[in-house]
Amino acid sequence: MLDRSPESPRVLLARRRPGHSLEAPFYTSPEIFDLDIEAIFFRHWIYVGVEPDVPFEGDVMVVDIDRASILIVRGDDGVIRAFHNVCRHRGARLVHDEKTSVGKLVCKYHAWTYDLDGPLLHAEHMGPEFDTSCHGLKPVHLKSVEGLLFICLADTPPTDIDEMAAAMGPYLAPHAIRDAKVAYQTDLIEEGNWKITMENNRECYHCAGNHPELTVPLFEYGFGFSPESMDEAKAKEANRYACMVTDLHGEWEGAGFPSREIEHLADRVTGFRTERLPIDRAGESQTLDTKAASTKLLGTLTNPRMGGLSFWTQPNSWHHFMADHIVTFSVIPLSPDRTLLRTKWLVHKDAVEGVDYDLKRLTEVWIATNAQDGDLVGIQHSGVKSPAYEPGPYSPYTEGLVEKFVAWYTGRLSAYLG
Template identity: 45%
Template sequence: MKQDVLNRAHQLLTARKPDWSLEQPFYVDPDFFDMEMELFFTRQWLFAAMTCEIPAAGDWIKVDIGRESVIVLRKADGQIAAYHNTCRHRGSRICLGEKGRARRLVCPYHQWSYELTGQLARTRLMGDDFSTEGFGLAPVAVGVVGGYIFLNLSDDPPAFEPFRAATEPYLLPHDLDNAKVVHTQSLVEQANWKLVIENNRECYHCAGSHPELMHIITEFDDPNDPNVSPAYKALLLKKGADWDALCLPHAHTETSPQYRAVRLPFTGGMVSMTMDGRPGCSRLLGNLTSPDLGSVRLLHLPNTWNHILADHAVTFRVFPVSAEETLVTTKWLVHKDAVEGVDYDVARLTEVWAETNNQDRQLAENNHLGIRGRAYRSGPYSDLIEGGTRDFVRWYAENLLGALDPLVDTAHKATGHAA
């Protein structure tokens, strides 16, 4: 990493007006992007995939995060593990496809093979005195919660348990371990990844941009927000009592600014995120018996938000590609035994969020184009409706600044704090 980039980033963050948007380099500068991928993204727990995508021993999927590639697989004992997708011989990628099933992982270059435990199993023509010890695949930290698989690329990852403990009760009733992915949408957005997240974290834009979504949800949904309408407050109380009777947690978790789970009702008598508000799948998830359970909204910064309903779930995963390009992957899940054409129709199931995602892509790309211009200056967030975006940028800035502090020249550090 370039020292002048570290110094400049530190200076901009320490001089930043509280709760204003970031300065231009954080959104468009390739050197700043490389810095944050090294100092920020590799240190975070990142949503990667669902457990139901690798249901049997030997099933694997490939997850690419910037320059890193990771193999996520299910071992013979049923546990999930992850390894860097890098052969210990001369560094070739091992798994080249997106997913597969194997008894062993075999490098296509020189056929070194690895057990599902990551241990080197066999080599060719390395000599009789060559020992396979010490040549296992490099492991990647894995965290699993309620059917979600998270990865951490750091050698010393932060604890995953607090997140799991806080959110798992919301997820378990939907039994996403026993779901299946029925549709995937991948959008490469010409925008910085933070703009994708910033857009998601506020509904300031929703009324003017998301007609398909806004007949199902409300612009203000926090019961503690003074802008919440009396009608929605009454709905929250009624549905909260119903969910209490079913022993379904619904209140906002408040344990960390990085993540949250909450169960919220839909508006207008809707029970699902479909155009008509009726269930998108007649076979409900898990052992649920009522379609009218609202949606569990699961957030984990920096790369995922989710809606888990009674009839289906929608997962969103954000991975940076470059300073000005982001991959957004959306997956729709239903019960593993649901039958297409009988229990659900893919087009009907996906139309609300497929449209909303394209609308959000256009918003993020237009935002990015404006930030690239010479007239861009950071601006303030609305206290009335942009609290989620404010909190995300605050969390990002604090985390990146904490990583920069020990790396910045003492003189520059003093200058930055004095700016």
Template identity: 50%
Template sequence: MTLAVNSRAASRGRLAAAPTEEQAAQVRLLLDERRTGYSLEAPFYTDPEIFAADMQGIFGRHWLFAASLAEIPEPGDYVTVDYGPYSLIVLRTDEGVNVLHNVCRHRGARVLPEKTGTTGNLVCGYHSWTYSADGDLIHASSPGETSFDKACFALKKAHGRVVAGLVFICLADEPPADFDEVAGIFEPYLAPHEIANSRVAYQQDIIEEGNWKLVMENNRECYHCDGHPELACSLFPTWGLSEGIVPPHLEDVWNRNVEAEDALRGRCTRYGLPFEIVEELDTRVTGIRISREPLDGAGESFSATGRRLSKKLLGDLRDFRLGRCSMHLQPNSWFHLISDHVITFAAFPINEHQTLVRTTWLVADDAVEGVDYDVDTLTHTWKQTNLQDKNFVEMCQQGANSPAYEPGPYMKSEYQVEAFINWYTQRMREHVA
């Protein structure tokens, strides 16, 4: 189900200035030098001007995952989303969700400086300019003012969409047109989990000292998964491999994975759940990969034994042994949906060498902490995995900063990394053309 969202195009803010011809030419040259199957040249991970181009060409033009409805469950609830030079307010209303630039139209102060909260009207803390939930300026009194036209100073708006309980935002005047098609692909996979009827059990923000592309590259492969001992208890470390490239020490795991996959497909067929892989990471503007895959052990959740971490099933699911629904969306998000909880991940670039990674654990709305789940146990596997990934990303950033760095080859199991980089280079070529 898609909620109504206010997104009046005429009131949207202008994006950051386009690159100069000289800057665009430099980016085009680097893109043209990119060798297929290899990582990017160092400036793509280290240069502030390329980061600025990324903010314009990627984060200023494409749909981004911002939050879930579980984070803003009632009208008046909001979250602020910051990335690069932008700050957005994602505000729940009676009709849906509004997305507003968090920039007062008086002198540019942040209207809502907090990460999350509840509000009626939006009141800037500097001079008390007051806006409605739609962003209209409704109060800006000042002694001596007689001809001030408040209608000219509404908060600037961005596009917002809600699909299957997830909120997406886009700053472009004309967002990518294929988002409706992509929503049609992933909504049937996510709908049974009823994210809109879940609640937040925990949220973690980590700042990784690495470029946002390194964060996404790290996420798109499991070649490094030997470095995730907690995750390896439930996630098959053969993820990303195919028959013929499985190393000898993982053959037993591969066979166990095949058996678990056959059993999972039988259960999905019984319950009418989609499970086939849809992989269009670099063949469309809004790149996606989604599938339902088995978990190791008991096959129920991300725990040391694979057993469930919450006693409450999500939505209308009827079985804990449904593995994980895994979704990747370009450019900034990935998701794991299990029968007992959902984990959302979003990467928000801060600058060319820092990225905020926000992880949110969602449980059934009637699940009671301390009774149905323990928050430390629920979050343990991915808290540890996130810290390990932070270390891996920072190792790569340190390497990219070195004069000795040169692009290296992606392995066969890293084909999704190549797909991400191919998607990125296509979009950036369009931007600087």
């Protein structure tokens, strides 16, 4: 049973002040980290990758979430499934590389062999009475949302992912994730708690002073601003942005591309938000010159000026969809003070590097931005460990979405603890 000390999770949740950051133990306590794994990452839909991660029959991807290891595999029938990466004999891990291709899943230890859709095919020396049908791989719930892959480790996963999928389908479908390929992937270890990584993503209060590359294509005003603190030049820019949103939403939706905001970050178990936002200058892509990084556009898109479709999910992802490429981000906790940020860049499956796109141009904005954000996560985490730290107030103008993330998180912990 959880203790009732002043820093027990129940007590901390009960005294949480809305509109303020969390108390230090939420970021530093090993007990709360373990609670996060059990209550959040083992019970909710977690974004782990894209269908193009396993493009062909026999392709396998391994995703580790704390002590759980999960196989994402495309079967001989073309269907993508998820299983626990555990042999049913004596528990050895089946696949050790992050990505590989196999004909069958064969345990290195005693050669128990599984078909790609899970059944045990072969187990030598087990005797004539041994029933292979009782020892197939243990399945993990998997849901593809237009090619974005989510898994849930709970016995009974939240059902509202179907509502999210229905709402997001028209937004995501034009970008044809299933007809894309992963052009590049980076894994960045941030020296901070996973919630600090997520909070940092949910605001652009910090953007102007810390992200010189990102603020070329991206308007910081898309996350809110304080009108009374702006000089004349900034007020003019904010007004230009607001006019662009109104005009371009009308233009894009008139052409059949849903663009207006849908926001359910704090009022659903499977929280999400989406909106198609303008890109500055050339208006084509999140690149340093704001022009398309790939000349081969995604799906059947023909207009490169489609802005950037933002899609966020609780608890661990955000995504940017342009006409020419897609960038996806997943956040996986490693320890109370270390977090994996995995970023993937996708282009059309037929796009050829060096011909249709230049990899440096494709990736340089978010490689720089991730590194900058990683530094910010580190300095915040080092600060919340100080005995002088106490929860500070969020800006009502620019950190409202941070509050929605924290409200969702604390609500889900409270529901778990009863």
